[in-house]
Structure formats: C-alpha cells, structure tokens
Amino acid sequence: MPSMPVGLTRDLPAGRVMHAEVDEVDVVVWRAANGEIAAWNNRCPHRGMALSHGFVRGNSLACLYHGWHYERSGRCSYIPAHPDLEPPATIHATKYAIAEEGGVIWVAIDGDASGSENDLDPLRSMIVDASEETLLTAASATALGGGLPDAGPEGQFSFGADVVRLLCNALGENRTQVTVLASPALPVPRRRALSRWCEAMRRLAEKGGAS
Amino acid sequence: MSLDYAKNDWYAVADIFCLKDGPRQTRLLGTDLTVTGPADTATVTDAEGNRYPAQLRFDHVWTTLGDAPRTLFEIPQGDEPGRRRVPCGVVRVRCSPLRAVENFLDIAHFPFVHTDILGSEPQTEVRPYNVEIRDETDEVWATQVKFFQPQAARSAGDGIITEYDYRVPAPTTAVLYKTCPPKPEAQDVIAIFVQPVSETECDVWPWMALYDDESTFSEMVQFQHEIFVQDRSILENQRPVKLPLDPRMEIPMRADLTSVAYRRWLKKHGAFYGALTEDA
Amino acid sequence: MTAFTLYNYVLSGNCYKIRLMASLLGLDYETIAVNFYPGFEHRSDAMLALNPAGTLPVLTAGDTVLTDTQAMLGWLALNHDPSRQWYPAADPLLGPEVLQWLAFSGRLTNSAGLARLHAMLNWPVDGEAARRAAVRDLRELELILTDRVFEGRTWLVGDRPTIADIACFPYVALSPDAGLEHDGYPAIRNWLYAVRSLPGFTTMPGIHELHELREPADG
Numbered sequence: 001m002p003s004m005p006v007g008l009t010r011d012l013p014a015g016r017v018m019h020a021e022v023d024e025v026d027v028v029v030w031r032a033a034n035g036e037i038a039a040w041n042n043r044c045p046h047r048g049m050a051l052s053h054g055f056v057r058g059n060s061l062a063c064l065y066h067g068w069h070y071e072r073s074g075r076c077s078y079i080p081a082h083p084d085l086e087p088p089a090t091i092h093a094t095k096y097a098i099a100e101e102g103g104v105i106w107v108a109i110d111g112d113a114s115g116s117e118n119d120l121d122p123l124r125s126m127i128v129d130a131s132e133e134t135l136l137t138a139a140s141a142t143a144l145g146g147g148l149p150d151a152g153p154e155g156q157f158s159f160g161a162d163v164v165r166l167l168c169n170a171l172g173e174n175r176t177q178v179t180v181l182a183s184p185a186l187p188v189p190r191r192r193a194l195s196r197w198c199e200a201m202r203r204l205a206e207k208g209g210a211s
Numbered sequence: 212m213s214l215d216y217a218k219n220d221w222y223a224v225a226d227i228f229c230l231k232d233g234p235r236q237t238r239l240l241g242t243d244l245t246v247t248g249p250a251d252t253a254t255v256t257d258a259e260g261n262r263y264p265a266q267l268r269f270d271h272v273w274t275t276l277g278d279a280p281r282t283l284f285e286i287p288q289g290d291e292p293g294r295r296r297v298p299c300g301v302v303r304v305r306c307s308p309l310r311a312v313e314n315f316l317d318i319a320h321f322p323f324v325h326t327d328i329l330g331s332e333p334q335t336e337v338r339p340y341n342v343e344i345r346d347e348t349d350e351v352w353a354t355q356v357k358f359f360q361p362q363a364a365r366s367a368g369d370g371i372i373t374e375y376d377y378r379v380p381a382p383t384t385a386v387l388y389k390t391c392p393p394k395p396e397a398q399d400v401i402a403i404f405v406q407p408v409s410e411t412e413c414d415v416w417p418w419m420a421l422y423d424d425e426s427t428f429s430e431m432v433q434f435q436h437e438i439f440v441q442d443r444s445i446l447e448n449q450r451p452v453k454l455p456l457d458p459r460m461e462i463p464m465r466a467d468l469t470s471v472a473y474r475r476w477l478k479k480h481g482a483f484y485g486a487l488t489e490d491a
Numbered sequence: 492m493t494a495f496t497l498y499n500y501v502l503s504g505n506c507y508k509i510r511l512m513a514s515l516l517g518l519d520y521e522t523i524a525v526n527f528y529p530g531f532e533h534r535s536d537a538m539l540a541l542n543p544a545g546t547l548p549v550l551t552a553g554d555t556v557l558t559d560t561q562a563m564l565g566w567l568a569l570n571h572d573p574s575r576q577w578y579p580a581a582d583p584l585l586g587p588e589v590l591q592w593l594a595f596s597g598r599l600t601n602s603a604g605l606a607r608l609h610a611m612l613n614w615p616v617d618g619e620a621a622r623r624a625a626v627r628d629l630r631e632l633e634l635i636l637t638d639r640v641f642e643g644r645t646w647l648v649g650d651r652p653t654i655a656d657i658a659c660f661p662y663v664a665l666s667p668d669a670g671l672e673h674d675g676y677p678a679i680r681n682w683l684y685a686v687r688s689l690p691g692f693t694t695m696p697g698i699h700e701l702h703e704l705r706e707p708a709d710g
Contacts, residue, residue, distance in 0.1 A: 007677060008677065011678075013681075015703060016684070048455075050449070053448055053699070055702045055703040065320050066323060082466065090462075124640075127674060127675030191641045195638065196634070228529045298529070301529070303613055332702075429526040433500065433524050440697055444699070447670075
C-alpha cells in the first residue's frame with residue numbers, strides 16, 4: 001500500500017502526539033525529544049487504550065491509562081505499577097513506516113514510507129466529509145478572487161502563478177484528510193486567502209452529497 | 212447467544228430522583244423500556260406493553276428481562292444507620308459495560324487518570340494483593356489492596372494509605388469498600404451499577420454509602436462525578452470496544468489480578484454480553 | 492480573605508472557565524457545590540433568587556453578583572490582574588477583539604457544550620443539531636487559528652493569552668466528550684496545548700494533565 005500524507009511537520013513539534021488513520025488502521029504518530037518521529041498502531045497492548053492520548057517523556061511514548069512507557073524501538077521499557085520489573089520483550093508497540101519530506105509526514109502500513117517530490121510549502125491539513133473524487137471536482141469549480149483555477153494533474157490547481165496541491169488520504173467512503181500545499185513564500189494575506197479557498201472548496205464538496 | 216446469560220440479571224434503570232418529573236425512557240440490553248414512578252412502586256414496560264418486574268434497592272429501580280432471574284445481591288452497609296447514601300445520577304458512556312466494570316476494579320491508573328486525587332507519581336507501585344472467587348456467593352473479590360492517595364475521599368485530610376476491597380457480585384456491578392477516614396473501623400462503600408444499553412454503550416449509575424458528616428450532598432456527588440468522568444475519556448478510547456476474553460489479546464500484569472479473575476469468571480459463566488470471544 | 496465565591500459544578504465547562512482563570516491568576520476563592528445534576532438545584536427557589544436565569548456558575552464578591560461567565564472573566568481580569576494583560580479592555584483594537592471572542596465562546600457553549608451534555612448526561616436536546624453546530628464552530632476556530640500560524644502568532648488576540656482564549660478553551664477541549672475528535676483541527680490542537688502549558692493551568696474531568704511536564708518517574 002502506498003504512503004499516505006497524515007499531517008504537517010509544523011503541527012507536530014518535539015514531544016507531541018497525534019492520531020492518524022491510514023488504510024482504515026488507527027495510527028499514533030509522535031515525535032521524541034530528539035526530533036525523531038514514529039508511527040505505531042494506536043493500541044497499547046495492555047488494555048487497548050489509544051496511544052494517541054499518551055504523552056512523550058524524553059524519547060519514549062507513555063500510555064495515558066497506566067503510564068506504560070514505550071521507547072522508540074517500540075519496546076515497553078517501564079511499567080509504573082511494577083517499577084522494578086524489566087518488561088518482557090514480548091510487550092511492544094506495532095510499528096509502521098514513516099517519512100517526513102517537504103514539511104509533510106507520510107505513513108505506510110505495509111512496506112516503506114516516502115514522500116512525494118514537490119517544491120511547494122505546506123499550507124494546512126483538514127478533513128472533508130466527501131470522497132477524494134468529489135472534493136477534487138469541487139476544487140476545480142471553486143473560484144479565488146473571481147477566477148476559477150486551472151486544474152493540473154495529481155490534485156494541482158493554479159491561480160496564475162500561484163499553485164495549490166491537494167494531497168488526499170481516504171478516511172472512509174465519504175471522508176478524506178487533505179494536506180494542502182501551496183507555492184513557497186507566499187505573503188501572509190495570500191495564504192489566508194488560499195486557506196479560505198479551501199473552506200469554500202469544502203463547502204461545495206460537502207454540498208455535493210454522495211459521490 | 213450473548214443475551215442468554217445477561218437476561219437473567221437485574222439492572223438499575225432509574226434512581227429515586229429521575230422519576231419525579233415523569234417517566235424515564237431508556238434502553239436495556241437493546242430493548243426500549245419506559246420506567247414510571249414513583250420509585251418505590253415503579254413499573255417497567257416495553258414498547259409492546261409487556262411488564263417487567265421492578266424493585267427499589269440501593270436508591271435505584273432495578274429490573275430484569277429474564278424468565279428465571281438470579282437473586283439481586285445484597286450490600287448490607289447500605290442499610291446501616293449513620294451512613295449517607297448518595298445516588299449520583301447517570302452518565303452515558305460509549306463503551307462495553309464490561310470495560311466500565313473492569314476500569315472500576317483497576318488501581319494502577321490512579322496516578323495517571325486521577326492525578327493528585329487518588330494517586331500521584333512517583334508512588335505508582337501496586338503491591339501484591341489477594342484475589343479469589345468466593346464459592347458460596349460465586350463472586351470475584353480482591354482484598355488487601357493498598358495504595359497511597361493524596362486525596363482519597365472528601366473526608367480525608369492529607370494523603371493516606373487507602374485500603375480497598377473490591378467485589379463483583381454480578382457481571383455489570385462493581386463494589387468497592389475503602390478506608391473510611393472519620394471511622395477507621397468501618398469502610399466506605401462505593402459502587403457502580405452499570406446498565407447495558409447495548410454491547411457497546413452503557414448508562415453508569417454511581418452510588419455510595421459513606422460516613423461523612425461534614426460534606427454536603429452536592430460535594431459528595433461532585434467528587435464522584437469528577438472521578439467517574441475522568442475515567443470516561445479512557446473508556447471511550449479502548450479498542451476493541453468489546454472486552455476481549457481471550458487472554459492472548461491483551462497483556463495483564465500482576466497488578467491486574469482482579470481483572471484477570473473477572474475475565475475468567477465471565478468466560479466461565481458465558482457472560483458474553485459486551486465481550487469479544489473466539490466464538491463471537 | 493478569599494477573592495470571591497463561586498457557585499460551582501465540577502463537570503460544568505462554564506464553571507471551569509472561572510476556576511481556570513482564577514488558577515492562572517493565583518487566586519484563592521470559596522466554592523459552593525451546587526447539585527446541578529442529578530438534583531437540578533440551580534433551578535431551586537434559593538438559586539433562582541440569586542440568579543433568575545437559573546444557570547451556573549454564579550460569582551459573588553461583596554455586593555457584586557455576576558451570572559454571566561463572560562462578565563465573570565472580565566471581572567477577574569479587571570480586578571485581579573495587576574499586569575492588565577488578560578483583558579486589554581482599554582485598547583481600541585484588542586479590546587473589541589476580545590469581546591468578539593467572548594461572544595464566540597457563548598456560541599460554543601450552545602453547540603459543543605450542548606452536544607456534550609446530550610452525549611454524557613442525556614440532556615433532552617437535539618444532539619445531532621448541536622453536533623452539527625459544533626463542527627461549524629470548530630471549523631471556524633480552526634480557520635482563524637490557521638491564520639495565526641501564518642502570522643507567527645499563538646493566541647487569539649494580540650501576542651499573549653487573554654480571557655478570549657480562556658473563554659473558548661473548555662468546550663473546544665471537551666468536544667471529544669461528544670465524539671467530536673480534533674483530528675481535523677491541527678491548529679486547534681496546538682492552541683489547546685499552549686493553553687494547557689500555561690503556568691497555573693488546572694484541569695477538569697475530560698481534560699487530562701500534561702504528564703510530560705511532570706518530573707519523570709524513576710526507571
């Protein structure tokens with residue numbers, strides 16, 4: 001299965017945790033104090049608690065329920081209820097491949113993860129209650145400053161010299177996570193305008209109903 | 212069928228407060244019911260007009276859908292004079308009723324979920340305690356459970372070592388007996404009566420019978436609400452939603468002996484409503 | 492001598508706004524627990540005499556009786572904030588912005604707050620309508636907070652936290668209680684984290700401690 005874009009680098013600083021969904025699998029994505037990111041199955045093997053509610057200490061992710069610590073390798077390294085116990089090696093998180101490229105975080109459930117080449121800047125990440133097909137159609141029908149975009153391949157839309165690209169991660173039949181990229185170094189007012197174009201695109205896509 | 216065992220237990224479906232302004236529409240084991248007061252002569256009917264037995268016990272109206280219901284358990288401390296009895300209303304949780312019970316039996320989460328109230332880092336160790344299934348009553352019991360608590364009860368001052376006994380008298384009820392600061396020879400009683408709405412959703416009725424002459428009724432209710440709703444955000448985020456009874460699916464530690472005994476008890480009795488088994 | 496008395500319910504997001512603001516200001520105050528649920532005590536004759544609107548919280552201090560949460564936040568900032576930064580009321584640009592966000596916080600109470608009451612305590616309201624309104628409000632907040640990211644700013648108004656942030660924080664943070672997760676709102680997630688990291692921050696049920704900020708356990 002290919003890598004999916006799950007969020008922006010800027011939205012996951014060191015020491016932070018987030019939830020993602022890839023190929024209908026619940027995933028926790030987190031960044032250690034040393035800056036390294038990891039993607040794991042979002043389930044603590046103890047009592048099934050979502051690790052995405054957990055907290056980072058140093059280079060370990062701890063589960064919120066009982067504080068079990070997991071180091072970057074995925075191995076459980078500390079169980080607070082039994083502080084002197086060396087946790088058995090069988091207790092570990094299930095790891096997935098992760099890559100970070102161009103300010104976007106990519107996760108693959110099977111195989112390696114890699115980002116897509118581009119020289120665009122990340123703009124924002126959002127969820128649309130519509131299929132990828134519906135939202136891309138809506139994007140080509142949504143104007144910015146009076147003009148419709150020129151639609152290019154791979155979710156790319158141009159407004160004159162400014163480019164927007166929509167990277168899609170299907171969360172369900174009619175639900176898509178969209179990572180939005182835009183031309184680099186745009187002035188802030190332009191970025192705000194493009195962000196509002198995304199809102200308009202979403203409104204149109206969601207009005208469209210079932211794709 | 213997961214309902215076979217569940218049908219013959221009694222479940223709380225209302226308390227003495229909620230029937231005052233009219234009947235309560237609710238759902239038990241997937242069946243829609245109407246509970247009509249007053250609480251001491253309550254009637255329970257379904258959409259077809261069938262009537263189910265009702266009894267007022269521990270300040271709640273209990274009913275059963277089964278033809279051969281088991282006897283409802285006793286909690287004698289509830290009738291002791293001098294105790295304050297505190298029905299706390301109902302909180303809905305999207306979780307398996309069995310997960311709700313198991314969370315109530317667990318203490319290792321105190322420093323992380325009830326931080327600075329029922330537990331604090333670094334005092335996270337769970338020392339060995341005793342677990343048994345009492346044959347006479349066929350109930351799961353955990354005794355000699357000890358934990359250091361910063362603010363164990365509204366009646367506690369500074370932190371104390373709290374001693375607990377836990378009891379599971381029925382699959383969706385858990386009772387805890389804990390150190391009672393104003394009266395050390397007695398135990399405070401706190402219970403949750405879990406009403407299974409479906410296998411993946413429940414209405415939880417917390418109830419207490421305590422010695423506490425200082426706190427107002429509101430203060431005691433709010434303390435219980437605070438603790439329970441802290442657990443709610445854990446309960447709604449456990450997967451799989453149904454409680455796995457296959458021991459290979461989730462990994463217990465020695466601190467989890469009570470939950471291990473509980474899951475084993477459920478499996479032995481075929482109490483599968485809200486559970487995930489190899490057959491389900 | 493405590494700064495004020497708060498008529499309080501531990502699970503109320505509106506009451507929490509005041510508890511949180513008081514904690515951030517380092518204030519001592521008295522609490523009176525009102526049996527909001529299951530006793531509906533806020534509708535009792537005694538409570539209605541104090542607050543005819545029948546809502547919680549109520550704040551009293553001397554002869555002052557305040558029954559609106561936004562007013563209480565203003566009172567706390569104007570009377571107990573020596574830095575004069577939590578509510579820049581006299582600033583002709585920032586002052587009105589704060590007022591706009593306080594109004595937005597009222598919308599959140601009626602959308603995300605109501606959706607939560609329905610999901611958790613079976614409040615007899617249209618839960619689906621409340622959830623739809625909450626999604627609309629969360630998306631609006633996400634849009635503005637995304638603007639802030641472009642602008643290199645963290646807080647809703649100006650360059651530091653104000654009562655605007657505190658007013659909007661609780662029901663946004665608690666929206667998962669109604670099944671409204673924050674997956675689609677990365678800017679909101681980061682803003683929530685900034686609020687939770689403030690010195691003097693205090694939690695309420697449904698909003699967990701930032702355990703990462705505590706001393707690590709041995710091991």
